Amino acid sequence: MKHIGKATVFIAGCSIIMGIASCGNPQGTSNQQTKKATSAEDSLQTYVNDRLAIYEKVKLTTNINELTINERKILPLLIQAAQIMDELFWKQAYPQRDSLLTTIKDEKTKEFIWINYGPWDRLNGDKPFVGGIGAKPDAASFYPAGMTKEDLKNSDVKDKNGQYSVIKKDSAGKLMSVPYHVLYATELQKASSLLKQAALLAEDAGFKKYLNLRADALVSDNYTASDYAWLDMKTNNIDIIIGPIENYEDKLFNARASYEAYVLVKDKTWSKKLAKYVAMLPELQQGLPVDAKYKKEKPGTDSELNAYDVVYYAGDCNAGSKTIAVNLPNDEIIQQKKGTRRSQLKNAMKAKFDKILVPIAKELIDKDQLQYINFDAFFANVMFHEVAHGLGIKNTINGKGFVKEALQEQYSWLEEGKADVLGLYMVTGLLKKGELEGDIKQYYTTYMAGILRSVRFGAASAHGKANMQCFNFFKDNGAFIRNANGTYKVDFVKFEDAMNKLSKMIIMLQGNGDKAAVEKTLREKAIITPELQSDLDKLTKSGIPVDIVFEQGVDVLGVK
Template identity: 75%
Template sequence: MKKFNKTSLLFFGLSLAVSVLSCTSSEQKTAEKTKKNGTDSLLDYVDNRLKIYEKVKLTTNLNALSVSERKVLPLLIEAAKIMDELFWKQAYPQRDSLLNAIKDEKTKQFVMINYGPWDRLNGDKPFVAGIGAKTLNGTFYPAGMTKEQLEKSDVKDKFGLYSVIRTEQDQLISVPYHVIYATELQRASSLLKQAALLTDDASFKKYLNLRADALVTDNYKASDLAWLDMKTNGLDIIIGPIENYEDKLFNARAAFESYVLVKDKEWSKRLAKYVAMLPELQRGLPVDAKYKKEVPGTDSELNAYDVVYYAGDCNAGSKTIAVNLPNDEEIQQQKGTRRSQLKNAMQAKFDKILVPIAKELIDAEQQKYIKFDAFFANVMFHEVAHGLGIKNTITGKGTVRSALKEQYSWLEEGKADILGLYMVTGLLQKGELTGDIKEYYTTFMAGLLRSVRFGASSAHGKANMQCFNYFKEQGAFQRTAKGTYKVDFDKFATAMNGLGNLIITLQGNGDRLAVENAQKAKGIIAPELQADLDRLSKKGIPVDIVFDQGVDVLGMK
């Protein structure tokens, strides 16, 4: 990797400034033209799209926190805010100039929700005058660089998680995050060090110190392992460059995000037993033996939390309500993962979105099966199911992630959806879960109708569209004459096994073109379904939630 010197950084900064000024000038000219023509279509669009979000306050029971935890929590939130700033630099670094050029307050609000001028829940449609389509390259790669150019280059870190690709003297180079974002990462690191000094929990202290070091070195493995070792902590923070969704070109580079969490210790105790069952469930997967030889790690935890702060990537687009980390396949196989259920955010989505959707689109006779416990279990086992299946291809193409590149995330989310349902089915049969299978299947169906509304730009949206279309072809549900959906419970189970087999096979083969073709064939919303989804919008049923959050919302000021 070539050294990225101060001159290069200055050149990059000047280039960005020119880009910002050019963009702003273009926006202003287009805005003036739009005003002269009396066109208010974009303003109308924004006005309508703002209504798809329901605001939710993120709170928790502060009385359950110790004295030291009350001191630590504000520091964690401050560190999370820095991840938000860093994600803006990754998603749309011209934020301030864009906001200054916009006069309409609602458009400004919508820009803030979307971390830029593209509607994340509508295929990244631009909604600001003068803004073109969102590029695949984003800020991770030079404008105009093709996949082939990078693949054929001699850049050592060409698909690195924690670097960007830039051009210097007509050559592609790799620049580490800890270099290009040094100032912000040092501030975040210092806040985590301060929190470590204040916490009474030894394992949390160790993690905070190691994570602080990781932020300024891009070496995250030690902190990931320390995070998995934590057992007694009441607070938690997930922080750093983590998920790959924002990199649309290769799905390789990680985006900054943070969750600040307060553990629900009672719920966590109830969930602890399920991870130990992964090896047995792996052996029973509905796929050929060669695709399920790997043994899932079981030294991990399944916990429930109140989330009190979202920042960066996880706060953009559809809001995450459960987390399965670390993403490092080596750590997953060696030690497992931690599955974090964000219970208060999950309850908000169930109450504000899923229940109203079910009342409109689920057959009247089956609406009685829509239950929060089933929703919680379906989401929870989605995260657990990331640990099932296959991590390394059977065709010598390396890991599934490296083989599938930009096609990896959506298929992996689809795998977790369907194997999560497989787990629910198996655990009910074993008596390890209580309830009626009809509740889990019907609530899953309502969940599909909720998640396909996230659109084609979302990995989760593509995964749910694939599942919907596959289940429809298999007769797992019918659309009634009244325009509602009725589950066929027997065929639902058959379709579940069939789709699970298909996805694991695609992953194990590591055939990127086959996965891309599957996405093009199944990851689409047909006109009939779109008309039904439009009914939800006309009824004013929100698509997703946005948060009122921070120390003032928590009452800590």
Template identity: 75%
Template sequence: MKKFNKTSLLLLKFSIAACLFACNNAEKKAESKSETKATDSLQEYVDKRLTIYEKVKLTTNLNALTVSERKVLPLLIEAAKIMDELFWKQAYPQRDSLLNTLKDEKTKQFIWINYGPWDRLNGDKPFVNGIGPKTETGTFYPAGMTKEKLEKSDVKDKLGLYSVIRTEKDKLISVPYHVIYATELQRASSLLKQAALLTDDPGFKKYLNLRADALVTDNYKASDYAWLDMKNNGLDIIIGPIENYEDKLFNARAAFEAYVLVKDKVWSKRLAKYVSMLPELQKGLPVDPKYKKEVPGTDSELNAYDVVYYAGDCNAGSKTIAVNLPNDEEIQQKKGTRRSQLKNAMQAKFDKILVPIAKELIDKDQQQYIKFDAFFANVMFHEVAHGLGIKNTITGKGTVRSALQEQYSWLEEGKADILGLYMVTGLLKKGELTGDIKEYYTTFMAGLLRSVRFGASSAHGKANMQCFNYFKEQGAFERTAGGTYKVNFEKFATAMNGLGNLIITLQGNGNKLAVENAQKSKGIIGAELQGDLDRLSKKGIPVDIVFEQGVDVLGMK
């Protein structure tokens, strides 16, 4: 990977100047024209790509907070900011030196959005002169290291969630996060301890103290259990190294992130009943009985929140609008998970992105079925559906995650998409949901067209493309002569069950090669679809949102 620092840039300018001095006037003009074109090509790219983001202010009703919650909230935001700095160290530690070499303010802005010089919503394409492709090793492994080298080594913690692999005296070693990032984690831990002293809620107090300890020890299990035990908290913070998407080599090591949340108690009360229905829904999965013997945990929390701060991994690339955690399979089976619906961010994406997409790409006769309640339910049950299916292979290969390694995340996201739709279908039939199935299916279709614009390089992008291509093959929708998409509601349900069967079977078998082949054949964007997505860009419809956030935006300064 080439990087420019100030010294190398000065040497480059000196060399160009010397060359120009020696050349004739005709050569000068040709070289100058060529150089300007090369520079402008990247700046043109950045100018266009910046327009795909819509700015959204993250706010909430502060009047609903207690006195102690008003004191705690700024401390949580400060702790979240530290996670943001830590993610920069993981994603692109040369940030400051790169920014100092650049003059174009829009390029700098795009670097901040992407946490580095690669466009996360366009296959990690480099957008800064001199920057090469993004490596699979990133900062998690030594540059150039292969999977085979690590697998054959005797290093401890080869696929650890909370460590990096380094070379010391020609030998691979594992270094824990709490060692390599000790200073920052200690500061974040201290802030959580301060917040714990101020909160009135006993469950939240316990969680904050245990999470503070976890940050400086890498022992997160106790805090995860305490987090699931919280019932009456008005505030929440998801903080630490959590998701594995940034590790492109093994999909093993976790990246730092944080969400600061304010509970919507009215909506949360409405959602509480659905988790208890998981065991019954598990039994009805459209798959061979041997793949659905596991019993989902039912002690999960299903809540709606206003999110007031995103930091780190969750703020890079496409913005998360619902969260299902913890990822620990043992905890999921024993206790369940907490599904957090980020309602204000979800509403922003619906209003500013999904509705305009539907007006352009959904058949005119079906646009009436695009509804926020359907969008909310589809996203919510995506997160709930992570609890369905299978966590351990039936072939003796251990957990699905360990068997599929870097192929795990995209297939799991695909499972959640399709089983979430399966849940919606089942609950409507039982009368547990209201509305017309046409609303949920049409809004799901529009949601697919929204999400595939994130590109096929991310886990969610691959999952969406697998669904789109499979549904297309099954005739679940048709592309009309007018260039719009029309859902076939009967075939949509059949395709939903077929894809659900395929994904759960792939997971249960733990056959990594078969999953790789599925991704290569289905996780791609075809020329016709790309042309339709380009139409959205030409119309100026944003792809995603970026946030104006913090205590000043909330009006707490």
């Protein structure tokens, strides 16, 4: 389906009002057609009403009294820069936003468009929820409407898979590449200026350096120096992750990055607890349950685990399922040389645990195992998911280049699956070494409840696909049983065995760069069975939210 341009949005709008695909000759519309139109409109609005209820509103706040006066002055500048990233993501995901919204009369439909950054339900397989809107295009606005993979492959464009450019057609219809910093120059100059202003107020030397370098990066598309500066920061109290970062929105090649931003305040107490684990990565890498050739790479260890309160989400990270932990940068070379920073978004994580995971567990986890559900286990499972992105393999073993290049659009979901299962592998290993506190039953049972939470994100999400694969693999290997009453009971011995088998399978798929095999796995395992769907439907009927949306900004935070 081609992108809907401004000229055709009015038609889509008419179909919302009239429930038919064309606005032509309304005088000739029969009573029967009118009834059908009304029924279609009511059906869409009923769908939107039902789907809006899956989101729980959460206020993003933190204790700003622990910040210095200058840090409190910096936060509004960072939030303004983040808001610019939000607008840029709209341009990437659905640039016809304003034209579409003018045709919509129903306020709830408008609200749902804002949540989804467009007229497709991100947590339900990108189902269109506005009349006259077709399927969501894989190309988003990164590529010309109707362009095929072969068209780009056979072109002479040098920047075919560039992260920071858009493919367009020139006046002669020839494909060409336009850098982000050229295409979005006005917005990026404003965001850059705001970061420079923040840098003038910054008291922490590392944070000041990062802000200045990131400001320069936004207007040049050269992010390497700022990524290194970000990893070098150790003593900052506030942070901003900003720029074109993740590739999820480009479903054609998984190549081009989308704009997003997080504004963060460090939780010093929790951050101290996490400091020791990164140093253990090389030892854990050597213990991976695969042949030696798949674990020759040495993970970087010069990076940090930190806990933060997130006070603003913008752009890609605010679309669909909300991120509760971040592992960056994504650059494989930087990861191997320097490592990554794993940021745990503790207040958002706690909100999902309290409002979603605990109610899910009460509904779907065996009553005798409910005692094992706790926040510390949830926090650790999510944290080690992010750490585990650094484990495994970045380069294929057979000369196909980076795993990401070899697997293309199949990379993201499999990488998320790898991080899920290797995170659990890390938890298991650290418990056995006495480096982590708690009972393995807590971590495994909470992980099971976490799968049932995340699988609700659906097939359009990389995380949803990863969790569906994990659920089906664990089921096939007897890691849990489904009781007659529809609750799930973990077999703790088989759970560990299934974890090791799935770890091995994913690392080998990545190391072999075998895209066809990954696609086969996706088709066979990354599915929601009718039985599982019936159990998930129980959660919806019980009014348990699927995800959260935020009340956020300077007013909520109490800064000006």
